[in-house]
Amino acid sequence: MNAPVLDRRKVLSGGALVVAFAMTSRLLGDAVGGGEGGAGPKVVRPDLEGSLKTDPWLDAWIRIDAEGQATVCSGKAELGQGIRTALLQVVAEELDMPPAAITFITADTGRTPDEGLTAGSHSMQDSGTALANAGANVRMLLIGAAAKRLGIPVRELDTTGDGHIAARDGRRVSYGEAARALSLHVEAVADAPRRSPQSYRTMNRDFRRVDIPAKLTGGEAYVQDMRLPGMVHARVVRGPSYGTRLTAPDIAAARKMPGVLRIIQNGQFLAIVARKEWQAIQAMRVAQTSDYVKTGPDLPGEQGPRRLQSLASREIIVEQSDDGPKASTRTFKGSFSRPWYSHGSIGPSCAVAHLHGGELTIWSHSQGVFDMHRATAELVGLAPDKVRVIHTPSAGCYGHNGADDATAEAGLIAMQLPGVPVRLQWMREQEFGWEPCGCGMVTQIEASIGPDNKIAHWKYEVWSNSHNNRAVGAGGYAVAQEIVPGFPMQVPAPIPMPEGDGDRNANPLYVFNNMDIRYHFVPEMPMRVSALRSLGAHLNIFTMEAALDELAKAGGVDPLAFRLAHMQDERARAVMLRATDAFGWSKRLRGDGRRGCGMAFARYKNRGAYCAIALEIEIERETGAITIHRVNAAVDAGQPANPNGIRNQIEGGIIQSLSWAIHEDMTYDTSKRTGFDWGTYPILRFDQVPGSIDVDIVESAGLPFLGAGEAAQGPTSAALANAIADAAGVRLCDMPLTPAKVKAAIGNAG
């Protein structure tokens, strides 16, 4: 959390601090935040690195006061991934000062640089790189100022790590003294000397996360915990899921419920405002006793995700290569799918909004506060500079869940209650029913090996909706089609390569002959969808790694050796070898009908972190239930800022991916989603987590940061399916790989 509530309010009214920060306008630019959301701010200095490209002024990132205290800004938000601590370590290291001397402000449209979305495993690349280089620039300037002051050459000075610059003769200048003689309102240079990894004091250490203590002790850690003076509680009244409408909500009865202050109605949008939270919930329940009608598009029906293949699509060629005619000895053909997933945040989405003096301030856990302040402004009819969005943590979102919608709705409600802060939280069933799901997807593969056991042909197709339906204008919010006058729904567009969308990671890092890879982008969305951790990479890696195992088997080659034979990237090879060595791959038990082992690898987007997974499972043949005995992961995320933070993300990704692969499936009938709670949408619980997970970090000292937050999603599900194939001799292609499906497949296999 940025600061206690009171401080935030002070800052809000103060204004001086806001002006002090250099801000650049946002125009068309390159893919900050992994290409999700809007276009991102304009690149003005392509020679610089990370987000300095779009915001080169040093004082937009770092200021140092006369006492030597630093204030540092980042446009990236703490989503539970530990980025706040990792970024703090990076900037402290390059400034060479203790993290405790730094006040760190994140993702606030009134105070920090616009760094687009906090998404796509881009935060270390965008913001970490910017802060590292900005820190190096500032440290260089501080040393220069000290040199002038002492009248000695720069080379005779060095920083000490405690906020001082020391000369060889023992004289010291504090950062405060040096900063007084300095303006940081200058553009960064590209070649400021970085601190060398050998002398790191803060980076590459398992520094404890700064946000964790409050989370363990009931501190004010989340937007849900905000209590502004005079704050009221809101609930929205809705049909059971997106694409439905209540026919006759009982507004009169709700109005009479205790504590109800206001009923907000605009077109079909209906919200209850009450003095206390429980009163708002009770009134919402009363109002919700109504029939509903379907208003949205047809749900996918019995075909499930394969419905996408019968909808109109636009073909995008991902990769084609012609390596001349090659003989094929063995061919593998298959079609794979995954269903629609819920983000499944443990805390339903929440936002606090306050209209004060004609300005709307919103505290939101959106991943995209910068897009949001423009889109919400459009929605509520204010100028963008009258809407300020302050990122405030919540439960993990893992992508575009209900956060943005709840924030927009809180804004609409607050507009009707000038001067009164409004806290809106969605209910559990609203989060399941209304959030954009992770996309259902289908792939098809036909690949063959030649006499040399090398892949001779690789024909690959993927069908998906856009994974990027984040609101960049008012029309991106669900409520925009409920209010009158409304806004037309935002037109979905796929994220182009090299980041990719449904085709993310459909282009192999492996070297194959004769590739033909196509993305059938389907604009029509049978289910409301948007970004979920790893986007299309999950199913693409699942498919590719399954095909590799099947072809290895056909050629009589070990799966690891087969992969290595097709991989030239040394870091990829190293990661595969590290994971499998730690696992004991060469001595692993071989599939015996019950037990089995599987491995898989991917470099996320072919430009993020490298991750290899090996795991051992056991299938209870009588029930099809899977026990995961042990998992080994190896990851190369470039220069680690906080190795334990990387480990935490990979461990979490492994468990979440296992949950997706084994359990998860957003169900529906003809009119609505039917997954509305943890009973109808089960996820992995303690009795199913692996016996052990060991994550090995391959250190790439001094190499660029590579985001690791999504790296485990594809390889883990893929390794699981490969282990099932090893154990039971059956290739399961359609997730979730539920016990019933496993049991049926084993039965069929005899």
Place this chain on the structure above:
Amino acid sequence: MTFELTVNDKTHIVDAEAETPLLYVLRGELGLNGPKYGCGLGQCGACTVQLGGKAVYSCLTPLITVGEREVRTVEGLGGVDSMNPLQQAFADEQAAQCGYCIAGMIMRAQALLDENPHPTEAEIRSHMQPNLCRCGTHMRILRAIRRVAAVPAGAAA
């Protein structure tokens, strides 16, 4: 209606309807942050508190049923500078990602440790079954509990 409620060793008089779930009394009337709304259905454990020493879902506990039993929330175990051994173990293991589930995890685990200071690995896993974590922090949560329970790491799952 007014009720007398003992929470974290302090007695409070609260004015609320009898059927108000304890969760909303703790958060709304007493300003506590530990118990969280996750589902309101007894399916996720984010709202877990100790009631008379036992772990309960505060979202499903009507105020009127609390009676004289003492309520404990994570705030009652310790603060940032005075963490109890279990909170400290969570800090030492860095057992949180988003952390939204963690207060509930700590309260459920504390109830086990109060009753059985040295549970086995299997007992820990089965006791924690009601609580969900979407971030996948399970391995660290188990390690933190094991630290306090003094169960050797790697003891059979």
